Amino acid sequence: MPLAVQKFGGTSVADADRIRAVADHIARTRREGDDVVAVVSAMGKTTDDLLRLAGDVSSIRPGRELDMLLTSGERISMALLCMALAELGVAAASFTGSQAGIITDETHTKAKILEVRGDRLREALADGVVPVVAGFQGVSTARDVTTLGRGGSDTTAVALAAALGAARCEIYTDVSGVFTADPRIVPTARRLGRISFEEMLEIAATGGRVLSLRSVEFARNHHVPLHVRSSFTWEPGTWVIEEDPSMEQPIVSAVTSDTSEAKLTITKVPDRPGIAASLFRALADNNVNVDMIVQNTSHDGTTDISFTAPRSEMGVAMKVGEELGQRIGASELLLDEAVAQVSVVGAGMRTNPGVTATMFEALAAVGINIQMISTSPIRISCLVEASTADRAVRVLHEAFELDSPA
Amino acid sequence: MPLAVQKFGGTSVADADRIRAVADHIARTRREGDDVVAVVSAMGKTTDDLLRLAGDVSSIRPGRELDMLLTSGERISMALLCMALAELGVAAASFTGSQAGIITDETHTKAKILEVRGDRLREALADGVVPVVAGFQGVSTARDVTTLGRGGSDTTAVALAAALGAARCEIYTDVSGVFTADPRIVPTARRLGRISFEEMLEIAATGGRVLSLRSVEFARNHHVPLHVRSSFTWEPGTWVIEEDPSMEQPIVSAVTSDTSEAKLTITKVPDRPGIAASLFRALADNNVNVDMIVQNTSHDGTTDISFTAPRSEMGVAMKVGEELGQRIGASELLLDEAVAQVSVVGAGMRTNPGVTATMFEALAAVGINIQMISTSPIRISCLVEASTADRAVRVLHEAFELDSPA
Numbered sequence: 116m117p118l119a120v121q122k123f124g125g126t127s128v129a130d131a132d133r134i135r136a137v138a139d140h141i142a143r144t145r146r147e148g149d150d151v152v153a154v155v156s157a158m159g160k161t162t163d164d165l166l167r168l169a170g171d172v173s174s175i176r177p178g179r180e181l182d183m184l185l186t187s188g189e190r191i192s193m194a195l196l197c198m199a200l201a202e203l204g205v206a207a208a209s210f211t212g213s214q215a216g217i218i219t220d221e222t223h224t225k226a227k228i229l230e231v232r233g234d235r236l237r238e239a240l241a242d243g244v245v246p247v248v249a250g251f252q253g254v255s256t257a258r259d260v261t262t263l264g265r266g267g268s269d270t271t272a273v274a275l276a277a278a279l280g281a282a283r284c285e286i287y288t289d290v291s292g293v294f295t296a297d298p299r300i301v302p303t304a305r306r307l308g309r310i311s312f313e314e315m316l317e318i319a320a321t322g323g324r325v326l327s328l329r330s331v332e333f334a335r336n337h338h339v340p341l342h343v344r345s346s347f348t349w350e351p352g353t354w355v356i357e358e359d360p361s362m363e364q365p366i367v368s369a370v371t372s373d374t375s376e377a378k379l380t381i382t383k384v385p386d387r388p389g390i391a392a393s394l395f396r397a398l399a400d401n402n403v404n405v406d407m408i409v410q411n412t413s414h415d416g417t418t419d420i421s422f423t424a425p426r427s428e429m430g431v432a433m434k435v436g437e438e439l440g441q442r443i444g445a446s447e448l449l450l451d452e453a454v455a456q457v458s459v460v461g462a463g464m465r466t467n468p469g470v471t472a473t474m475f476e477a478l479a480a481v482g483i484n485i486q487m488i489s490t491s492p493i494r495i496s497c498l499v500e501a502s503t504a505d506r507a508v509r510v511l512h513e514a515f516e517l518d519s520p521a
Numbered sequence: 522m523p524l525a526v527q528k529f530g531g532t533s534v535a536d537a538d539r540i541r542a543v544a545d546h547i548a549r550t551r552r553e554g555d556d557v558v559a560v561v562s563a564m565g566k567t568t569d570d571l572l573r574l575a576g577d578v579s580s581i582r583p584g585r586e587l588d589m590l591l592t593s594g595e596r597i598s599m600a601l602l603c604m605a606l607a608e609l610g611v612a613a614a615s616f617t618g619s620q621a622g623i624i625t626d627e628t629h630t631k632a633k634i635l636e637v638r639g640d641r642l643r644e645a646l647a648d649g650v651v652p653v654v655a656g657f658q659g660v661s662t663a664r665d666v667t668t669l670g671r672g673g674s675d676t677t678a679v680a681l682a683a684a685l686g687a688a689r690c691e692i693y694t695d696v697s698g699v700f701t702a703d704p705r706i707v708p709t710a711r712r713l714g715r716i717s718f719e720e721m722l723e724i725a726a727t728g729g730r731v732l733s734l735r736s737v738e739f740a741r742n743h744h745v746p747l748h749v750r751s752s753f754t755w756e757p758g759t760w761v762i763e764e765d766p767s768m769e770q771p772i773v774s775a776v777t778s779d780t781s782e783a784k785l786t787i788t789k790v791p792d793r794p795g796i797a798a799s800l801f802r803a804l805a806d807n808n809v810n811v812d813m814i815v816q817n818t819s820h821d822g823t824t825d826i827s828f829t830a831p832r833s834e835m836g837v838a839m840k841v842g843e844e845l846g847q848r849i850g851a852s853e854l855l856l857d858e859a860v861a862q863v864s865v866v867g868a869g870m871r872t873n874p875g876v877t878a879t880m881f882e883a884l885a886a887v888g889i890n891i892q893m894i895s896t897s898p899i900r901i902s903c904l905v906e907a908s909t910a911d912r913a914v915r916v917l918h919e920a921f922e923l924d925s926p927a
Binding site: 130131134135165168169171172173174175176177179180181183184186187188190191193194195197198199201202207208209211214235258260 | 537540541571574575577578579580581582583585586587589590592593594596597599600601603604605607608613614615617620641664666
């Protein structure tokens with residue numbers, strides 16, 4: 116029988132009613148002839164509640180203990196789901212990350228999966244039992260409980276799908292798929308029926324929140340077809356699959372925006388070889404994830420260097436910039452937090468050279484100034500003033516004719 | 522360094538303040554020169570909350586999943602305790618039952634401990650780390666998560682103390698020790714400074730609720746000195762230790778009462794050999810735990826048989842009695858739920874023959890009728906009308922001069 120790995124996020128198992136609805140859906144999937152491995156997150160706000168409790172107890176939270184604490188959340192949701200399945204007459208058994216054989220490195224709170232053994236899951240499936248696996252968690256090579264960090268449950272699901280040779284990995288969430296733009300910004304945004312891994316990676320990297328970058332990378336690398344869909348309507352959602360080279364690709368599939376970054380400019384940097392390199396080496400050494408970079412043309416032997424990085428890392432970036440500035444004699448640091456990145460993503464861009472021009476024209480027509488630009492073969496991103504970001508998304512969505520047919 | 526296993530029950534870790542107080546106490550114990558292994562229960566009402574949630578989700582609760590669900594409780598309390606210890610500068614690490622090497626049989630919800638490996642706890646101790654172990658849970662030989670049932674955390678603590686060769690096992694709870702009687706019934710009851718395992722077993726078996734029978738049996742069999750004390754006052758409590766044959770024992774150490782049983786009488790049972798045996802065999806086969814038994818002298822070739830058993834098992838007992846009654850021609854079943862067992866316990870009873878007489882006289886003097894009697898070498902129990910139980914306890918407490926000195 117084909118195997119479906121079905122992952123249910125926190126909102127999908129938020130209360131007793133939702134858990135029973137999920138059990139119904141799993142039972143239905145089995146009646147339709149598929150084997151199922153379920154992966155669950157902690158119920159709704161459980162993780163937040165546990166973190167608040169930890170804050171009440173101590174200001175120090177060793178990663179090992181934080182992982183022990185947070186992994187209690189999935190235990191609860193998976194045991195409850197198994198009980199709900201039992202009531203429907205479906206034999207089910209819960210498995211912790213450890214029991215499922217999800218072996219990770221020892222980096223607590225953001226461990227990487229090293230290996231998925233899955234022997235007990237295969238045994239359960241062979242016995243006609245639905246394995247219900249705790250998402251987000253594993254066991255380290257030091258036999259300690261670990262968590263996988265942001266998007267961890269999606270990663271668990273994709274890793275299990277790869278290890279068990281699943282036909283598909285279904286990611287159930289509170290939205291009904293991947294859209295041409297955030298429907299809260301663009302009410303006419305359409306749900307995409309399918310999208311390539313590469314496009315999904317660009318969307319995830321530029322502000323799309325439906326899937327984590329990491330789980331999409333894992334799925335692409337292991338050729339696991341993803342199906343992102345709603346656990347509230349259960350309707351078909353968006354397939355994330357390998358690009359089909361025999362088909363023509365849409366020039367632009369989606370427009371995204373991201374307000375999580377800030378821009379830092381260092382003025383009057385001596386324009387000598389090696390100076391820029393020493394800045395970005397220092398930033399990298401301090402774990403600042405630099406995204407866009409612009410260097411102005413030189414005036415009087417100096418230049419201005421601007422770059423963007425996550426807002427949360429700007430404190431460190433400022434410190435690095437100041438130290439370097441003193442050493443090389445740069446003039447000042449200008450931090451701009453009121454910026455947003457607006458991107459268009461589409462596999463067809465590779466063969467359609469006019470996209471950049473269309474994008475710039477559309478933004479210029481409504482008076483939106485472009486501060487910085489970065490591109491990949493299937494993406495163009497512009498940094499704009501934060502207050503214009505939503506308007507920029509709407510304008511681009513219309514310019515690339517992504518609106519749903521009236 | 523001497524090792525103390527310190528067990529903290531649900532009320533002792535009920536909230537953030539209590540957890541910090543427990544961490545303080547562990548840190549103090551270490552400063553005073555002892556190694557510590559902590560064993561914790563789930564916080565306060567966690568278990569009740571989880572059971573309520575399970576009830577909302579499903580009417581069917583497979584034992585394996587119930588164990589998975591409930592064991593999340595100790596994960597939370599032990600991780601939080603480790604964080605509180607970290608804040609005090611005490612290195613600590615939490616261990617699940619599985620990580621601590623507590624191997625059980627496969628009887629979910631009331632598993633028996635088969636073996637305590639404890640290798641990781643020994644390693645932690647050698648590294649100067651305080652192991653904080655989840656009480657109440659283990660891992661079965663089938664590698665599933667199990668729970669130990671009622672009194673399970675005490676049993677975990679005693680089993681670890683035995684396996685690790687601890688100097689003592691301290692059971693912290695919300696009362697300050699073992700008393701000569703329940704202080705809610707006898708305000709003048711005294712805390713006992715020490716008591717023998719045998720006496721404690723009798724007290725636990727006849728209504729004393731401070732320690733579970735099972736953990737005391739385990740401690741006696743493995744010669745683990747127990748210290749029952751309060752986590753609210755931290756004052757010394759009651760030591761439960763081997764009887765010291767060189768010392769004179771108190772004739773009566775404590776008076777207990779138990780209202781959890783009911784009495785069933787089967788009238789006009791044919792007085793032939795084997796009839797009583799077939800009744801009690803049938804009861805045993807149906808897992809009815811018979812306690813006291815009385816058979817009246819025979820009239821006209823028939824006799825009345827009365828016995829007590831837990832109230833919760835009386836439905837089954839009635840059914841067994843009815844079936845047997847029809848087969849052998851007994852006349853009727855009389856269920857009396859308004860009964861209580863009142864007991865006096867004391868190691869000195871063995872060498873003091875007058876205890877029974879004193880007990881009967883004291884009860885007779887206030888007009889309390891004795892319905893049934895059972896004895897052990899260090900205990901005498903009387904079944905009385907439930908409404909007279911508290912008065913009986915007070916009268917006996919006074920008759921055996923157990924009141925605290927004025």
